[in-house]
Amino acid sequence: MEEYETSRGKTWLWVLLFALGIGLLLAAFSILTGMIKYVFSLLALYLIFQFFKRVEKLWARITVIVLGLVFYFLAVLVYTAIQFINENPPPLA
Secondary structure, X not given: OOOOOOOHHHHHHHHHXXXXXXXXXHHHHHHOOOOHHHHHHXXXXXXXXXXXXXXXXXXXXXXXXXXXXXXXXXXXXXHHHHHHHHHOOOOOO
């Protein structure tokens, strides 16, 4: 099977989209409780497998993992900040 050439911009778009999806799914896994959290973990793993099947470039594979972790940390940070603000409202004065 011949590998078709894709443009570098299109590959970057796929890297960003998959990394964002993986990061958000991992954030949902770490935030939720109960058995449903494992569904998000499996979905993140499925996305990684689909990306690795679609793109065979090593730099793209490494980048999607690193960016997925970055998006994971950002999503958890935003969630934690929102939860902190909701539990500790600022004074009205």
